[in-house]
Amino acid sequence: MRRGQTLQQFIQATIQPSSEIRRDCDRVVDRVTNFLQLKTPLSVNMVIRGGSLGRSTNVRGISDVDLVVFINDVNSIQQLQDNMETILDKLQNAFARNWTGTLQLVNRSDRCLQYKLSCSDSNHVHEVDILPAYNVVEVKTSHGVFNEMMTKTDRQRRFYSPCFITEQVKLVKSATIKVKNLVRLVKYWANREVNRPNDKILKSFFLEIVVISLWKNRGSPSDFNTNDWFKEVMTQLADLTSLRILWPDIYTVSSYYDIRMTPNPVALDPANPYSNQAPQRQHDHVMTCAKKVLRRLEASRSGR
DSSP states (O other): OOTTOOHHHHIIIIISOOHHHHHHHHHHHHHHHHHHHHSSSSOEEEEEEEHHHHTTOOBTTEEEEEEEEEETTOOSHHHHHHHHHHHHHHHHHHHHHHOOSOEEEEEEOSSOEEEEEEOSSSSOEEEEEEEEEOOGGGTSOHHHHHHHHHTSOHHHHTTTGGGGHHHHHHHHHTSOHHHHHHHHHHHHHIIIIIOBTTBOSSOHHHHHHHHHHHHHHTTOOSOOOHHHHHHHHHHHHHTGGGOEEOOTTTOOGGGTSOGGGSOSOEEEETTEEEEEOSOSSOHHHHHHHHHHHHHHHHHHHHTO
């Protein structure tokens, strides 16, 4: 930060993408979305955009984007799982043969294609996850889906996860721009001081959950002191192994399993009680980095 620059000014000048960058990002991701809808062998019902770009919490330089592809010819989660390898083959081959532009395949998992996509008019890069899905929440209530997931293994539940994208986006987008900018600030810190090349210890959605949980617990105010709230987030992360974020106003997790048996840290996905978004490793590293920030904040306030 420059001398005399406020934290909010720093966020707007350094972290928050400009309107020009946002338009460029939207344009290039829209190309991928249209390609998925119209230029693959699959019959696609719709494509929903998630990730930090879809939830409007992306930082300048790099964004993660989830493109959930709801497929018409799939009638159950089990059918999706059984046919996933063939579905991914069709998508991967379609991009390899017909896509024009900068789109680099970086990984393929058992349920996802991961690409790196560059914007045309800026240096902004997108990490794009393409996730085929069956829209089970369209035919069942959330409670019904959660009950169905009770009997599944952890691996099987991962095939349900993309179905909750709409609720995830809705929750984060309900936050004010000031809350989203605080999320961006925390992500900026994580990318510079916590995460390492090829090792994303603190993921975007986890950090969004921490900030939005704080905002909601404070009564969802339209205005707040960014400095104080940033310090509060760092205080929570400095005590990461005590963190427990639940969403009792959205669902009762005890209806599905005994959350007391899950060790800290816990930061449940507000749309999916089976998904703990908190990091499950490198806790000491995260807490050390957060404590360093708290010491710097204290030193700056005392004038040292």
